[in-house]
Amino acid sequence: MKKDFVIKGHIIWSDSLKHLNAIPHGYLVCEGGLCTGVFRALPDRYAHLPLKDYGGHLIMPAVYDLHLHAPQLAYCGMGMDLELIDWLNAYAFPEEAKFADLDYARRAYTVFADTLRSSYTARFCCFATMHAPATLLLAELLEASGLRGYVGKVSMDRNAPADLCEPSAEAAARDCEQWIVDMQARFTNIKPMLTPRFIPSCSDALMERLHKLADKYGVPAQSHLSENHDEIAWVKALCPTSKNYASVYDHFGMLSANAVMAHVVYPQDEEITLLKQRRTMVAHCPASNTNLRSGIAPVRRLLSAGVRVGLGSDVAGGESIDMLRAAAEAIQASKLYWRLIDQAAPALTFPEVFYMATKGGGSFFGKAGSFEPGYMLDALVLDDRALRTTCDLTLPQRLERALYRSAEIKLTQKYVDGTPLFEEPVTKP
């Protein structure tokens, strides 16, 4: 039974790409895990609820990480001089192979769950490895963390190292189905997600079987789409009769409002239309696209076309699990896109990326990422006092600084689904 309560502070949230709401010294009422509303003065009818006063701290919706790789945190920030394929072969695949060992998985995934818990992220979509036992263990650790999200056992049955390549599409699908059944039986807050790594590593036979599992169990899907030129050419060679990369996923039912496609750096117009029609969520991962030299995703084009776009850290292609930083990086990448690629694509604005990081990406998880009535209460309480200044700042200015300088501020509390995650010192009466 979730508690009803009130939190007080400088409250900021977004309800659209263009609009920030800011209420100084406001009251955010939570009932049964859901937002009732934000009030300038506390209505009498809530006066009986316990109130936590965060004083001058900022209170904003939590942020959502739509794309990251749990086994990659162990080498995050390393080997960044390598290009994608070399990097996969030097780091990603040898590391993923280690997760056949459940003891190793426990050590590595404990670090991952701890790190994600103490980050700004409330909900996430993450890749694990092909190993069902290790992936169940990851889900167990994440379930215990208090976070919410989707975990994917990775499917690969071609073009993968022998020890990471499933023996057949049939065996892969059988293994995946059992894993889904186990996940749904054991966990409430952490849910399974179909995770074909990407088209080059999944045969048509496997994709067809995953499609059937999606329908049978009602589970969402995640994959990579149009990350870089070589990958796109590879998909074209593997699927010569397909119109384009996105249409291959679409053919297997993998584009829907229940799917996340990471990257989308080089979409054709037809692919953008398809993503829009299917209401597929794009996970924009600016740091990763830079680090792996992929390029810059045309986010302005996607938004203008009405495609849903959220943000992803893509750890360890991205070097940081910090999704406030990812929001700032999305602006930075879009500025270089404008300068170097297309001056008809204005840079993303601070309200736009704030929306993408919160309500935009949050919509993948239901009513999440805003403080509108009926939204699940996911909130961050930010102590930005370390950002000392002699200027008088508005709340949006303070929030902007918190995004750009997230490394310097403190996360005082994180509420996920109406529950505070961290112990706090008892407030004196």
Place this chain on the structure above:
Amino acid sequence: MKKDFVIKGHIIWSDSLKHLNAIPHGYLVCEGGLCTGVFRALPDRYAHLPLKDYGGHLIMPAVYDLHLHAPQLAYCGMGMDLELIDWLNAYAFPEEAKFADLDYARRAYTVFADTLRSSYTARFCCFATMHAPATLLLAELLEASGLRGYVGKVSMDRNAPADLCEPSAEAAARDCEQWIVDMQARFTNIKPMLTPRFIPSCSDALMERLHKLADKYGVPAQSHLSENHDEIAWVKALCPTSKNYASVYDHFGMLSANAVMAHVVYPQDEEITLLKQRRTMVAHCPASNTNLRSGIAPVRRLLSAGVRVGLGSDVAGGESIDMLRAAAEAIQASKLYWRLIDQAAPALTFPEVFYMATKGGGSFFGKAGSFEPGYMLDALVLDDRALRTTCDLTLPQRLERALYRSAEIKLTQKYVDGTPLFEEPVTKP
């Protein structure tokens, strides 16, 4: 009298663009503020010196910030949706005008000195404002911080707001000269630097007078060069007979081994040749060039031509004073340069930016930024235990992670010129 001592830990330093030295559990000997050498085993002749054992921590040379604006820290990370000229008018100029008030300056510069002291930076070149009293106060606070560096009273006598525009070239030069005399009389570790803001804000008459002051007092110079297209066009309009932007500075004696030019985003080949001939230091500021939508500096071209290149945070064009992060950002920017502008310009490597951040930029201050014998001892002791991993890492891998994930590590100690800046818990015997 500086103390002689030994520090022990995992020691990493660079002596060239291509080469990293790493000695695990090594001994760094310091005598009279200078490095004697790094040893795998401590030679008997140093056995009598006090030894500080940093255990598993990383010890690297300190980093150097060749370009930042002290009065801008107050609004660092704000207004990032504005373009250069709007941003200057909305934030930079109104804020700089406040420094006519010495009380305000004391409050703002105290924050700046504290922040810089606790950063990874050991030595710096910073802009102040046009106000001599406030700039002397800044120098006083920085002198007390234990850091080393140059402070510049900004010179502007045209194209500036009335309250920041000096009344005449003559008055500006007189004011500047008195300020230099005061600086040299009062401070040992913080030195004056001629600081014409940039060509558009300095008349020829002022530049000529600053040139004479440079010769008379042997002080170095700093300015901005080729930051963005509009600025370059403006300089061309103001100086129609000049070959190019760099040659204007050169005409006034402002290009030399004793000068720092920030940005250099759009250099012509002739300008690169001139910078190389004059041995001028370029301060590459990747975050600022992105945030202000200037573009990406062609650092590979500069390095290949033999131009000296160090790094700058350019606070508040850049949003972070963290020069380890700036080093990672220099790699990231160069990857996008390669991808989007010129595939004949390979991305900067981790050893290259490490060199630029340490010995490369450090050379502006003398023998600084390396642990070679005779170098001034500027060193950082880094506690990277928060970067938990289940992988076995080499020292260069740990250092690479420390750069990319500098927000997550701790600065245990910073040695500047042979002196530790922070108090440390007494080590148990």
